[in-house]
Structures are given as structure tokens and as C-alpha cells.
Amino acid sequence: MDLVTVTGLSKRYGGIVALSDATFSARAGEVHALLGENGAGKSTFIQILSGAVQHDGGSILVDGQDYRPVNPDAAQARGIAAVFQELSLVPDLSVEQNIWFRHEPRTWLGTVNRAEMRRKTLALLEKYNFPALRPDQELRRLTLAERQIVEIAKGLAKDPRILILDEATSALPAREAEWLLKLTRQLAAEGRLVIFISHRMAEVRAIADRLTIFRNGATVAAHEANAVSDTEIVTQMIGRHLDRLYPERVATATDRVALRVEGLSSGSRLSGVDFALREGEVLGVGGLQGHGQRELFQALFGASRASGAVKLWGKPVSINNPRQALTGRDGIALVPEDRRGQGLLLTKSVRENLTLSVIRRFTENGLLSRQKEAALVKEMVDFLRIKAGTPEQLAGTLSGGNQQKVIFGKMLLTQARVLLLYDPTRGVDVGTKGEIFQLMRDLAAKGYAILFHSSDMPELVHVADRVMVMRDGRVAATLEGDRISEAGILRAAMLEREAA
């Protein structure tokens, strides 16, 4: 009998459907891989299983009994533990306090029995051959990889029947990742069910008995792992997309390099990125989430400590100052990831949002010229077709798509011709998405150079002139022309190994 059976599971967040029809079944004693693109619903699915969020519809049976955990505690009580990607660890507690958090052995006074806790910690680490950890060290002193290992120990400390590993290998160096894969097999051999999420096909191949593929919030297929090819898996992950959304792509790139980046590194997430973005070009930045895309944009905008060389229009620029300082025609402008937090002042008007950072452009003798400002604002509102009653409407009251247009307007008013667009269509309705893509192509035709990241692969495929695929903080491949396809991007991001 199946240990877990899920049928027709659904979950909405406001108007967004995160999961529409997830079906899943898994047996005790197997490693069951979950595959899918970013946003396919895997995360929501395991969050429901682990009690972090509650589902709206459908049913889950564990051991044939109805399962609807109201919180992570309730999930643990039923023997389900999750090793989260966003770590569930507390920075100010020690390693062992974290491992046993809320399950500490206690004395008659109700206090933590430290000696017993230490003994249990060492026994646990010994049993599963954990990499060296200092039990008494405060968590905030550990590296990301070590934290991930603590998180795994914490999951195992509950002796769960079902263990969920959400991209647990992604933060681990090769050796530790290998250890985890062996551990996963061992856990399955002990009769537990391990639900394993990874974007690394090789790992899934190495340890999974079965796999379930998600797409757009629904299950597309489940396979015995040895009865399906990589190509079939990738095809099922992508499915078919309608591409009416996208404008015609006319190559407008010149030979002039607008932005040249050499050896850009930042922390452990970005290591030695080289590329050249040309005038009139849209260069896509793709790959699986968390492989350095965010860090690349942050480093380029000077928002994080980075090393390497950056040249704008042939001139070297200092790379550790925010590029807001670089306005004007030789500057650089950013559409940030967090629109509501970083890009817009929601309680200010459309006009104020548009002109706040370019106030210099319409001052005369130190005084604001309202006429000049109004003219510029009108020009932008018309050009971008921002649907606002008046320029005085508050930005917070606009739709997501129109808010994004205001940010574009703000960016264009700086007159910078190198544009960094980080997921500019996230949370934007389909119609406006099309307008934004058209706008990007129009700007490219005018000679703007655009670096464009999207978490939605088809956008890269259909809008960018070239796509740079990132893996582990490096450029794994740069795809051009016919080689730009979702399969090509996925293959570069997951399958093809760089020559070692």
C-alpha cells in the first residue's frame, strides 16, 4: 500500500494559483524525486505536506488516513519532517539546540538536559556519518553548507517516516553532496520514504526509484526512474507554451559593446562571470533559480561587494558603488526584483515616482520647473501607456502591470542606456507582459543595451537575442540563434557538465 496518496491538491495565494491539480503517490522505502521548472508548484506541494501552509482543495492520505496538518508541529506528529531550502534554523541557538529545538531532553525542572542532549547529538551524527560539526557552536557562525547539514540533522532527529529534502544538495560542496545522496539511499533502505527535490538530473538519476513531474501547478506524469529518458523528462517539464505573447524579434545589435564584464565574482554565489552586452541587444540571463543570477544583478548595480572589472561604453567603472550615481547617458538603470519594496514609493503619486530620482532634469536656477516636469511626465505616461487617472494617482493604487510601467518610466527618465531588468514581468498580467516585451524590443532598436533575467524560461527564449545560462555562479553556456530553446537552456543548466 502507498504510504502517501495525494489527489487533486490545490492552493491559491490571492488571485494566483500555485497548485491546481497535484497528484502524487509514494511508497515506504523509496526515494521519490519531484521534478519541475521554477514555479511548477513543487515548493507549494512540499510546504503543504510539511504543514507550513494549508491546502484549499483535494486530499492527502497518509497510511490511508486523512492528513491535513494545521502547522509544522502537526506534520511532525504524523512522522513527516522537511529539510527546507530556506533554512528553518535559528541563528542565535547552538548547533545542538537547533537540532533538538522543541524536542530537547529535559530534567525534572523542565530545563534542557544538556548532557543528555550532547549525548544524543553525538549519537545522531555518528549514526549517519555526518560531516564534522561542533555541537556547541552558534549557528550564525556556520557557513551555508554547514547550516544545510545541521538542517538535515534536525530533520533526522525527529526520526521521521517521511523525509522531504528540498534542494538539499544545492548548498553543499561535492563531497558533502555525495554523502547526502548515500544517506538518502540508506534512509530508504531503512524503510523510510524520502521525497527528493533537486534540479540536478544526475543526482535524481543516481538515487531516485520513482519520479513525479510537475508543471504549472499540476502533476503531468509519474515514472519508474529506470523507465524514462532524460529527454522525456525535460519535455514533460516544459510542455507546450503558446507564444503569441512575444513580439517579433529583429536583430538590432551593433558591434559596439555597451557593458563588458570580466571575472565578476561575489562571495560564493558568483565566481568569475565574463560577458559582453552590445548596443541594441537583449541579453537573457537564465538557468535554474539560485545559481548566481540575483548576485550578478546586485553586483552589476554595485549593491553587493564584488570583484572583477566592469566597463560601461568602454570606460572602466568602480564596481563597489551603487550605480545610482551613474545617471545620464552613460549610466546604468535597474528594474529591481522587489517592485513594491525597492522600486516604488506606493504612497506617492505616479508623477513623484517618475521624477523623484531625476529632479535635476527639470530644475532651473535651483528651482523646480513644474512645466518641464509635467511635460516629461506626460511624455512617459503616453509613451508607456500607463493607465492612471491622472499623474497624481497614488502608485499603490495601480495594477501590478502599471506599477511596473512606472518603474520602467522612472528608469528611462534617467536617460541611462544600459538597462538591467530583473524579472520585470513577475506578477504582471499577460496583456501588460506583451507590452513590456514589445517595449524591450523597441528600446533595443533605439540602441539601448538590455540585460534581462526572467524566472520564466519561455520569456528568455522568445525575447532575448542571446541567452546566458548560469550554473553554480558561472556562465555555463551562451546560446545564440537556433540554439535558444527551453530544452537548450535546461540542458545547459542541468545536464551538460563543463569539461573539468
Next chain:
Amino acid sequence: MASAEQTGETMQRPADMKSTTPAIGWRGRALDRAPFLVACLMLALIVGIYGSLQSGVFTLDELNLDTAAAMTLMLAATGQTIVLLRGGIDLSIGGMISLGTVIAATRFTDDPSTTALWALAILALGFVIGALNGLLISLLKLQPFLVTLATWSILNGVAMIILPTDGGSVPSWWVGFASTQLFGLTSPVWMLLVLLLFWWWFRATRVGISIQATGSNEKSAFLSGVSITRVNLVTYGLSGLFAAGAALFLVTQTGAGSPTIGKDYILPSVAAAVIGGVSLFGGRGHLAGTLIGAFVLTLIGNLVFVLHVSSYWQPVASGVILLLSVLASSVAEKAARGRVQ
């Protein structure tokens, strides 16, 4: 596909898989406790100056006196420390202290059992009002600052309605409590020890750890199964309870009720904790630091007195000390971070 052989083989611990983080060492530990050590240093300095200007400072009598003077603040700051550890702040303790004193001053009688019942009622009221704060913060998802600002105002108003001006009285045996002695130490000194004992116990309980963990990272705590609502309830409940305790002790010093006195303890309770190294961002700090901070703030008053300068210098000096402590902890924090990365 994994083979059976693979799972059957014994797992080898990768031999050179060493923890990459260095051992902390004494310097790291000292840096970690820098704010606390700075507070100790300040206290030593103040006591030193005070002792050189005034005779009889290094006696049990002086300890008894100063502890009694500091105890109201200490009780209020104990509750505040728990709230700060949770990553919140509780301004309503000002209202609770005022309300506690006016109820005591108007209801306490010479009959011990009636008085004891009212004292218990005040403590219970403190916990319930605090718990309500916690509930409002959780259920309405409001800022602790705003919720407790509102409850402070409400409690203050109620205190005014009960007793519009300073007055009323408490029985003399209640006032005498603060000077009761056991083995040469007065009851406030014993209370100080009890507070430390309470803290040692509380911090090692699951509830205490959950409160600290929630202050350290709320999301992580939630994912680990902590009920944030329950944590808020207990945290602010305890704060209210300690504020009520502070009120009961305060009337042993004043002998009367005051509907406005509580406000004098709101910011000093936060200041004492911060001077003692408790982080305003939650997750870090110990009561020992807070109590030292409370001593520092109290002894500044003594110092200003023996220096024969205007008493208005007291808040000036307190402010400077607060700034110095914040500076010290920020420097230490940066140094510690530099060592980690």
C-alpha cells in the same frame, strides 16, 4: 537508479571533511559578550568614583539601599528583557505600573488576607493585560510598539479614573517589606537573587528557548513548529506580570499610589536592557546584563547627588552611557562579524 549494493555498503565518513569554521577562542567569546563586559566595566567605574567621593559605599548597607532603589526598575526591565529577546517592545508597562500602584493604594487594607488577595489580583491583571497585548499583536498583525503604546494610554487613563492625583496609602507592614532582613541582606537583595535564579531556569526551558528563537528568526521558529501566537501571549503576559510586580514593589518605596509614575520606567527599562547587552533586534541577551544596566542607571543618580550638581544632569549622564553602550556593542558586533567572514 541506485543498486542494492550501493545501499548495503557501509558509509564512509569523508575523512577530510572538516568544519571550516575556526574555533571561537577566548577572544571571540569576549567579543561576543563585549556589551555585557562593557556594562560591568561601567558599573565598576561608577562604583569606583562613587566610593572615592563618599565613605561607606563598600558596605552591605549600601548594597541593600541601592538594590532597593533599583528593584522597581529591575522588575520592569526583567519583563522588558523577555520582550526584547522576543524581538518586540512593551511600552504598556508604564500604564500597568501606574495602575498597579493606584489599585494597591486604594484597595490594600490592614487585613493581611484582603491585601494579599488584591496583590495577587494585581499580578493576575498584569499577566492578563500583557497576554492581551500579545494576542492583539499576533491576531491583528500589528506592531508591538503601536499596540503597547495604545494599551499604555488606556491603562494610564484607567489609573487616572481610579485615583486622579497621587495619594492613597498602603499598610505600614507592606512598606516594611523592603527593609525586612535575612542573614544581613534585605528582601530586595534576595529578590535580585531570585530573579537571577528565575532567569537561569527560564532560559533553559522550552518556552524560554522558543521565545529566544522567535526573536532570533520568526520564520525559522514557525517552520520548526513554534506557535507564534502562543509565544507572544507568554512573552507579553510575563512582561505585564513583572510590571505588576514592579508596581507592588514600588508602593513599598512610596507608600502611596500614583497614576503617572509608571512612565518613568518605560524607557529606562529598555535602556537598562540595552546597556546590559540585550539586542533590540531580538534573540540575544541575558538578564544579568539588564540588572547591571539597572544598577548603572540607579547609581548615576547617586553620583549626581554626591557631586552636588543639579539633578538634571542625571538624564544627561544616562543618555551618554546609553550611547556609549550602543556604540560598544556595535563595534563588537562588527569585529565579531569580521572574524566570522
